[in-house]
Amino acid sequence: MIIVMKAGASQADIDRVVHKVEARGLKTHLSTGEDRTVIGVIGHDPFSLRDAFTHDEAVEDVVRITKPFKLSGREWRTTDSVIHLPGGVQIGGGQVVVMAGPCSVENEEMLLETAHAVRQAGGHVLRGGAFKPRTSPYSFQGLGRAGLAHLARARAETGMPVVTEVMTPSEVEFVAEAADIVQIGARNMQNYDLLREVGRQPKPVLLKRGLSSTIEEWLLSAEYVLSQGNYGVILCERGIRTFETATRNTLDIAAVPLLKELSHLPVVVDPSHGTGKWSLVIATARAAVAAGADGIMVEVHPRPDEALSDGPQSLTPQNFAAMMPELRRVAEAIGRSVAQTVAAPTG
């Protein structure tokens, strides 16, 4: 069970409700969000609990939850969550959002070149890694803070909000300052201290699925963020690890409608990591939109052959531009639409 406190509930109200619950021998778990507190009730839920708070002025609702994921589940919130970004971009309504950019920010020039190309072709959010989790310590590890500065400039020039990865709790604060969406990479999907930390700041969080994570584990990782009070989680399917080696990962397309059944959170798909081959990206991006995804995240690089990482799976700006009308038509075929182009910055 979850007891949802009203927006204006005082600390005294919360204490009173907690006390009342614990007096019944149950345990409680507080999720203190920005504008309201949710009290999770752990233990054998007596049905009578609901009655006990029917007339409590400070309690908005008492919801029975049967799934292990509570705040991310449809039981707790039946309508789709919508996340609002600067530039009028929203994720999770009937529209399809396209996030694009290089795997890693290699230098300012290539980032700006890519960002402008993405915006002109109709992309909505700029992606680009400043901190890169690399399998080998001897590989390029990203530009770090300098990369964040380049992203800030690209955002200023194009008006596109920015998504970038954060790898460790101590860097959450300044990455979140630079980003409009904070990304948790696949390798960190179960880095719980990091999840808690991004849950304590207000920027939306794009949570990539772990390489071998089940849907349930993924939603429970989202739960770590939500239970800290940050409800702006976007789930990103990016392929799972299987025996098949012809593609880099196996894109789990059924995860899209399944997540839509289980959760109210928006779902985007990354066909670049999902396939690892640029020639498969457009077809699988179309498939993702047809399956009901709220967005697509793809890697674009002006010269994939020279990319410092993930070149083989990066689209050229030309291929990216060719993909956009295809996605638009597929979105319309299923009664949705690709969102409008981001407004150019004034001034």
Added chain:
Amino acid sequence: MIIVMKAGASQADIDRVVHKVEARGLKTHLSTGEDRTVIGVIGHDPFSLRDAFTHDEAVEDVVRITKPFKLSGREWRTTDSVIHLPGGVQIGGGQVVVMAGPCSVENEEMLLETAHAVRQAGGHVLRGGAFKPRTSPYSFQGLGRAGLAHLARARAETGMPVVTEVMTPSEVEFVAEAADIVQIGARNMQNYDLLREVGRQPKPVLLKRGLSSTIEEWLLSAEYVLSQGNYGVILCERGIRTFETATRNTLDIAAVPLLKELSHLPVVVDPSHGTGKWSLVIATARAAVAAGADGIMVEVHPRPDEALSDGPQSLTPQNFAAMMPELRRVAEAIGRSVAQTVAAPTG
């Protein structure tokens, strides 16, 4: 290398070419099809082999093959294969074909009921298992020959061609007599004697991907059929086995564009087995069409709760009818179309 003999080449021509090849220390592999013979050359291919047959009247072409799959690959045939079925149905051109019907033929009445519903909603091919490979020897094993008779009647009544599974070489002859397409199930994808046997008869073969088969192994299994002279192979992606248990299998959507790159054979997708949950079937069927599949194969049962097998993944006729216009719109969005309804049988 593959030496493709002209359609009218005589046995003497073939012997002569084989002799000439083997005189160079190479081995040969004969694929005798209905109207032409292909001579596979095994060993280190000298480039000069091509020159040696440039002026040979009986030789149509000499093709260099670098992939392990030869006859199924794009190197050998660059244009898409198209398979023609009774009722004017064709698989593999720009159109999308829908195959539907019950998992297993349970009795004549339910089969006819389903067949008519499928046809009315715009389905093109009737599926239904008479011989069922079941994990347990204690489960319902299908009606066998009686099931084939029911399928024959459904075909006569609706005009729809029929696809049904064959499980063992000794049954190929009479299953192929009753079927318009002979299906090889996932568990038999590497049952090589069965593959050879269906390769020796003329009906098209729908080859399901094995539960843990790589794309390459799958194309090599197709190769067993093709190398016997039957070029009418349809590949059917039906999900692979992974760690994820929220769905019955993981539908490998990227296999569709990847197969299109590697092979000229038509590709259909089975979202029923691919997901195992009927509520996910329509979204993933749309995704398959958007990814470029030449067809869809789904399970339909008038009363899924009473199905002897695969009830949880079967669409009702109502849901099937609701899916068809969705697939039509997605097909059109990518410049393709769902094929016309099968002509009703006259008489």
Added chain:
Amino acid sequence: MIIVMKAGASQADIDRVVHKVEARGLKTHLSTGEDRTVIGVIGHDPFSLRDAFTHDEAVEDVVRITKPFKLSGREWRTTDSVIHLPGGVQIGGGQVVVMAGPCSVENEEMLLETAHAVRQAGGHVLRGGAFKPRTSPYSFQGLGRAGLAHLARARAETGMPVVTEVMTPSEVEFVAEAADIVQIGARNMQNYDLLREVGRQPKPVLLKRGLSSTIEEWLLSAEYVLSQGNYGVILCERGIRTFETATRNTLDIAAVPLLKELSHLPVVVDPSHGTGKWSLVIATARAAVAAGADGIMVEVHPRPDEALSDGPQSLTPQNFAAMMPELRRVAEAIGRSVAQTVAAPTG
């Protein structure tokens, strides 16, 4: 529930019991073995069924089965099955049996050379494929019947019983004639017609685990054999397919004690296919013995570099000879022993 008829029960007794069961609205499944019949009862088992046959002279026992695998399970037979082979070799008691030989029988000379080396080093059963399931139709497919003849000669010369693979139902009869153990390969683990066919002949059956088969599916495949009356099934763990590519398969060592819990059937381990690298074979063979396996099956080739198949995973005779005392010591460490050397043929 399973009703076990006494050894001498007549057909009339069986009919009577079946009739009595079906009169209660239950279905029956007959398993007619060589010396006794087992009547499987399908449907909701009333506890009273047991009482109904307490005093029936023709009924030996009525056993309640909760697992989907019945005849292969511990519920039905609590003591370990032991399989007796010519030459005094037995599989499944406290001893550890070693099966060894080339992947495929390439010619008589190399087979005899290998067989003598295996026997001298203390091996018990000669393995060698005459019919080879190969991923590609263009690879060496085995010598077929000629290979069986070579195996017969090797058996005559060394006294070692022979295990060899059968690939299709129509070949069961003559393969079973030549073999002391008939092998079902991993790709055919769910080739149900083949399983039924080997279940109808008397030679023991070595059933390899499918590449992506669960333990439960594997035992249900064994059940296909047992339910035809052949109780001589040996389970062979040979690695499963996973994401890891550093080894050819992932040897599932825990399958050994797990099968011992669930089933009374003997379990052997094939570390050659399980790892795909000869340098890992000895260590994993030791592990298999330590885990409680009833035997080991390894590939041995006099000149692995020249092998027509599986060279990289084949031991040389020298390495095989070095492995034997290691296995002996590990077996003794856990209170078991490696079986005595096979008696040389007289005459």
Added chain:
Amino acid sequence: MIIVMKAGASQADIDRVVHKVEARGLKTHLSTGEDRTVIGVIGHDPFSLRDAFTHDEAVEDVVRITKPFKLSGREWRTTDSVIHLPGGVQIGGGQVVVMAGPCSVENEEMLLETAHAVRQAGGHVLRGGAFKPRTSPYSFQGLGRAGLAHLARARAETGMPVVTEVMTPSEVEFVAEAADIVQIGARNMQNYDLLREVGRQPKPVLLKRGLSSTIEEWLLSAEYVLSQGNYGVILCERGIRTFETATRNTLDIAAVPLLKELSHLPVVVDPSHGTGKWSLVIATARAAVAAGADGIMVEVHPRPDEALSDGPQSLTPQNFAAMMPELRRVAEAIGRSVAQTVAAPTG
């Protein structure tokens, strides 16, 4: 290539060598250890580099490395690494070490009870989690710092060194203070900031394999630790995630001899997580020792049914005591031995 500086090399020496390398157009990577610096050379390695430093007084060796993992590989160090712990315990020589204790430290009493039982039965290292990574935010998350205090008391009472997990960089310092071995859990195997942080402190690091990590990725994660100067890494195989659900994970036994080929680092096996079922732990622990593991890590709980986590896979003290002589006999069978019991603390 790796250039290994002599132990006493000055910063000026290092600068000089780096300069000389970079003057050839190559890049360098410094690994500054406690007593020596290793200069990794990145780029196309000219063979002449070796000659260039033959007579350099400050250079100990120039080693050509072909694998992506360098410092953890056999190419760089051919002899097995041995790690020395308090109480005279060493990991990585010819002896087998047993680490045991509860999954999580639940309270001081149960920890002490378990620790004494482990020591009396011959265990060498006490394991126990104070910080627990749990899939759900609503599960017991460990006692945190209080748990570390309990571990300190257990170490003081029993003399056994302690291994415990650290989950985030900011906690490395005080966890490392309390622990004799710092554990990186499976979910954090690619948490690179955490790896770097434990690489900068001197306590040995037990690095668990990620649920879907390849051997190569695992060694590259070890490389993150080693490249910071901490060479005391112990690899812990704990099962990988596969399609099989009969066990919690699939224990990859072949990883043991494979790691021994590729790396000089000690390897231990965790059959508790590897199987998830206590009844399979002893057999697979024996298998691990037979395969050549340098140690075993198992969960022991005095009352598994009441455990706050991992009860089903925990041995009772009685079962643990029964396992020890079995491991001893298997170790001796392969020419190794289980280490002596830890000396009791004096005073």
